[in-house]
Amino acid sequence: MHIPDGFVDLKTAVFTGVISAGSLAAAIYKVKRYFKTKVIALMGVMSALIFALQMINFSIPGGTSGHLLGGALAAIILGPHAGAIVIAVVLIVQAFVFMDGGVTALGANIFNMAIIGVYGSYFIFWLIRKISKSKVNFFISTAVASWLSVIAASFFAALELGISGTYAMGVTLKAMVLVHMIIGIGEAIITVAVIVFINKVRPDLILTGEGSFE
């Protein structure tokens, strides 16, 4: 879902750029409070892992593919502030080294995938976790949060394209959300698989503390 250059106009690029920069500055400020060598090491490993996983496009019906965005994965393991930074680093490297996602669209891409994708999924995760602190509900919350995070990111990407006048808003929104409802299933499967694994071998690495159950 990396928006290339040319899909968002100047006002949308500037607006999303300012919001993204502000949100990241706030995230860095918050993370500094619990910055430890272990947190930095885990952020680095998660960032490298999510970059690698984003390279793996899986096919969905209709000659389309999708790949992990990693917003929910980063949020649930690292917490939303460190998670947003980790996804933003991946997006910045992709935009400036790999020509994946436009340089002028970087603000929009960070907003969709690192801000909405991380804080949005963490909010949903937190909401569903309120129902029960059981292990089963931990995995249900993870699955739903990761599925919805992809849909939410695609919704905002479509909104930005609509505001930019690239294509009619309503049609773009419907098409983007529909295809990402399917891609999101892949996101949920991969996210749950990684979290089940980490929860089994090193539950202490789930820094949000959600890996321990009542």
Next chain:
Amino acid sequence: MTERKNYTFVLVGIIAALTIAMLISVFASSFPDGLEKVAENLGFIGNSREIVPESFFLIPDYTFRAVGSELWQVSLAGMSGVLIILAFFGIIYLIYKAVNKKR
């Protein structure tokens, strides 16, 4: 003990990231992604512009141009990405350690 355990997860994580980026990546689907497909179907894929010239990018389109084989082009692109990200956080790690030693 905890120190050693922390080395383990970093090592395992790096090996996992490199394996995925270098080996599994060559099997990735080459179909357009959700956004590209929507842009094709609705007919605005042509709006895509190269604002920054391709020569600016070190590894455009995940293609490591220095080698000929298509498989190696993807593998080495994946490896470079993982190492660039690790280097970034590695530098932050070292700065953090240096600053905290002085206190």
